[in-house]
Amino acid sequence: MPPRAEEPRRDPSGSRRGSSRATGGRGEPRTGEPGVQGISDARAYTPRGRTVREERQAAGRPTAGGAEQRRTPRGARAGGDPFRPALQVLDGGRAGGGRAGRREPVPAARAAVVRTVPTRARPDDDDDDAPRPPRRRPAGRGPRRPTRPAAGRSPRKPRKPPRLADPRRRLRLGTLLVLALFATIGVRLVFLQAVDTPAYAGGGLADRVIRIDLPAPRGAIYDRTGAPLANSVEARYVFADPTRVRDRTETARALSPLLGRPASELAERMKPRTLENGKPSQFEYLARGVDVPTAKKIVALDLYGIGVHRDERREVPGGDLAANLIGFTSQDMVGLEGLEARYDDLLRGEIGRRVYEAGQGKLDAPIPGGYSSTTLPKPGSSLQLTIDRDLQFKAQQVLKSQVAKVQGSVGVAIVLDVPTGEVLAQASHPTYNAAKPQESEPTDREDAATSFVVDPGSIHKAITFGAALQEGVITPDTALPIPDTIVRGDTTFRDTHPANGRRMSLPGMLAYSSNVGTIEIADKLGPDRLIDYQKRFGLGQPTGEGIPGEASGRLLPAQSWSGSSYGSVPIGHSVDATPLQMAAAYAAIANNGTYVQPHLIKEVISGKDGSRTPGKAPVTRPVLSPANAKALRTMLEAVTTVDGATGLAAAVPGYRVAGKTGTGIRYVDGKQQPGEVGSFIGMAPADNPRFVVAVFVWSPGGGGGAVAAPAFRDIMGFTLSRNRVPPSGAPAPKFEVFPR
Known part of the structure; x- marks a missing residue:
């Protein structure tokens, strides 16, 4: 919108647009000219329902050659007309501080709109071009409003309205932000899928992976004819979780005849105790090398806190036969004396391990297509001695x-x-007896x-x-x-x-x-x-x-x-x-x-x-x-x-x-x-x-x-x-x- 000037716009010939002077006479304005059939037509009527001419006649004023004036009488006070502010808004004019508005020349491009510029109303001044004396402000009021520049002075340069935003620029900026957002998301996805995948997969893998040890039996020791002097057999070990055992005394009594150990000893092993790290112990051996049939009987008892797991037991068929040569192993199948110790690395096998992904709870079966790795066990080698058993x-x-x-x-x-x-x-x-070395003296x-x-x-x-x-x-x-x-x-x-x-x-x-x-x-x-x-x-x-x-x-x-x-x-x-x-x-x-x-x-x-x-x-x-x-x-x-x-x-x-x-x-x-x-x-x-x-x-x-x-x-x-x-x-x- 062009800036509004303080003076009404005039034609190059000096006449005001929209006035009777612009027609070359005081007759009706010509059809198609500015001010005709626009807002000025509406302004030709007063809020009382009469025309301007009727208003002038009622006031005893001339009608300028009989032509209908579409201007509001200068003597009309805005304060006496309750609809004047509304008309000023429609006309695009400014409030005149209680004075009647003056019509503003309308550009040809906007002929349908007639602007009204507020002027100082004087009841008996019909000359629109006459200078108006400045109005004095009563004492005690606010700052004086800026006045029009005097004749012959250059008007004060109007302030420029704020520059409106460019929609194309906003569109480009929005597009760039959206593209940057998608690019960031894409780069992050690439990192997650390609770079960080092993770390995240490994972190979650531990929670759903099951590890099973595959036993590797210890090698045997034979005499020169192939008769076994020492060999390993499958067995079981029995353990207790002291935090889950309900009644230590009753549990010990039930296990005593099967394990061949005093109930008091078993009850003592089931007694809760604290580990060095301050946590309660959840595993205590009750017996090692238990034969399989006995272990099955223990499982059938279904005792709370009592478990059975695979074990290995070293058997020496001859008892003390060549015991001082053969030696013996620990319960963990580690050679301690004799040939068992000398050739421990050879006799001891390497356990295997199966690792696979499985479901949780009752769905602990391997997940089809999931992670699976198997390391086969390596059984220990056996020794054939030069010894003749007989x-x-x-x-x-x-x-x-x-x-x-x-x-x-x-x-x-x-x-x-x-x-x-x-x-x-x-x-x-x-x-x-190499099968029971704990019952002998070291010198023996x-x-x-x-x-x-x-x-x-x-x-x-x-x-x-x-x-x-x-x-x-x-x-x-x-x-x-x-x-x-x-x-x-x-x-x-x-x-x-x-x-x-x-x-x-x-x-x-x-x-x-x-x-x-x-x-x-x-x-x-x-x-x-x-x-x-x-x-x-x-x-x-x-x-x-x-x-x-x-x-x-x-x-x-x-x-x-x-x-x-x-x-x-x-x-x-x-x-x-x-x-x-x-x-x-x-x-x-x-x-x-x-x-x-x-x-x-x-x-x-x-x-x-x-x-x-x-x-x-x-x-x-x-x-x-x-x-x-x-x-x-x-x-x-x-x-x-x-x-x-x-x-x-x-x-x-x-x-x-x-x-x-x-x-x-x-x-x-x-x-x-x-x-x-x-x-x-x-x-x-x-x-x-x-x-x-x-x-x-x-x-x-x-x-x-x-x-x-x-x-x-x-x-x-x-x-x-x-x-x-x-x-x-x-x-x-x-x-x-x-x-x-």
């Missing part, structure tokens, strides 16, 4: 009966296969063959004689004058069978276990060469048989020898060795002078596919020549054949036996123990040895030697018979103890 049983039985005669506290029996070095039996006494569970450290005594003399033969110091026909005693350092050494200075053959020295003759031979050999052969025969280092915690023994270095060491070391004192080390040394003599490492593992059976892998090949090394080894075996036969010899009780009817008796000392933590260690190690048939048997018996009161030889005889006889070894074809040679 021979092991016989060795334990004989050892137990013989040790009982002298109230021995420790006994050892070992059976070795000569060509292969396989351990066919390794018995210890006392022993224990030790494997005496590898942990029993002794001064071997006279059985060491075979090593001294073998080294002397190999080094050429002596020959099989050597005979030496042997005095009754000999002094080395501050110690006097004697023989139990004095020679009284006579010449004694090498077989005679062994048969009567001459200390003096052995010391004289060792003097010719020297300490360095003797120690070298001790190492070649396997002394001073673990055999590596496979039992954990095997003792290494100890050899006295040559620089540490005292004067008496030249007498004590050759006869088996000041030397620490285990029964297994000494048995392996005699096996080297029986094997034509070749040392073969004793070992227990025959094969490893894969738990995955059942494939068999042979055990690690044993270490072998030459010690004696076959000729010297045979000569030494022949000399050792005198121990079981010469009249009055020390080993007559070890003779096996029908077989030639070569061996040696010994009387040693036992040491525990470096301290000598009371009593003595009686021993016998021998081989049969002596002309072609197949087996070596070693027996050691320590008794605090002595007398071990009296039972070691008979125990050897019984064990060796059974071994030869079980393996169908034919008797010796030729008798043992005749030995001359004191040659002429």
Whole structure:
């Protein structure tokens, strides 16, 4: 809308639009001109229903040449006409402060509208163009309204109306905002679907995923024939949730006869207790390794707070059979002692796991097409030992009966296969039930063959004689004058069978276990060469048989020898060795002078596919020549054949036996123990040895030697018979103890 001017609009000719002057006369306005048939027609009538002319005539005023005036008389006061404000609004004029309005020229584009500009009404002023005096404002009123500029002055520049908003601009801005909103939502959706999906999916997955452990049974331990010595069976464990048990006493009474435990013990385990984190315990074991039928009975009782779950139990069919070798496991199937501990990583399987999405509550079945992952279990591998179950049983039985005669506290029996070095039996006494290890003492569970450290005594003399033969110091026909005693350092050494200075053959020295003759031979050999052969025969280092915690023994270095060491070391004192080390040394003599490492593992059976892998090949090394080894075996036969010899009780009817008796000392933590260690190690048939048997018996009161030889005889006889070894074809040679 154009700004409204303070003065009425005029035509270029100077006449007002819409007035009678614009027509060129005071007649009626021409049709189609501004002010005709518009709002001015309505203004030609007063609110009283009369025309302007009638109003003028009533007021006694001229009608300007008889033409009808469509203007309101200047003398009419707006205040006297209650409809004047409404007409001014319709006319688009401004209130005149109680004065009559003046018509404003109407543009040609808006001819239907006649604007009325308010003017100062004067009753007797008919000249529309005459100047009007300014109106004075009474004192005390508000600020004076702006007046019209005087004639000749430039009118005050009207204020511009506020600029209207551009709808196109609003539309563009709205479109941009909507597009930005959709773009933001789209980018967020991309992040949710592509980038953040794993995080959100993983967060919710834990609430609907079920994990099931797939058991992997522990591998078994078999003897050389495949008979189980230890194996795992499926079982159950019974547990309690103390927070849900309603009546501990009644629940314990119901479980006691099934679990075989006192009701008071079970009730105590069901007693509520608080964990270290301050939360109440919701799981307590009541029993482990419960057989499946018993577990089903417990489930049938439907006791509140009592549950049953899958478990595994280790079974040892033989009870104490080879228990000191096999060892035992914990209730969690972890090897603690013996072969179970040594090969725990091999025997123990890797449990599998199945993970899948499932519904909630009763709809806990796998969701079709949902997440599912299965890791197959890896059953543990099994061990096949070189042990013969029947021979092991016989060795334990004989050892137990013989040790009982002298109230021995420790006994050892070992059976070795000569060509292969396989351990066919390794018995210890006392022993224990591997199925119930908690009922035994720790000392009862030790494997005496590898942990029993002794001064071997006279059985060491075979090593001294073998080294002397190999080094050429002596020959099989050597005979030496042997005095009754000999002094080395501050110690006097004697023989139990004095020679009284006579010449004694090498077989005679062994048969009567001459200390003096052995010391004289060792003097010719020297300490360095003797120690070298001790190492070649396997002394001073673990055999590596496979039992954990095997003792290494100890050899006295040559620089540490005292004067008496030249007498004590050759006869088996000041030397620490285990029964297994000494048995392996005699096996080297029986094997034509070749040392073969004793070992227990025959094969490893894969738990995955059942494939068999042979055990690690044993270490072998030459010690004696076959000729010297045979000569030494022949000399050792005198121990079981010469009249009055020390080993007559070890003779096996029908077989030639070569061996040696010994009387040693036992040491525990470096301290000598009371009593003595009686021993016998021998081989049969002596002309072609197949087996070596070693027996050691320590008794605090002595007398071990009296039972070691008979125990050897019984064990060796059974071994030869079980393996169908034919008797010796030729008798043992005749030995001359004191040659002429």
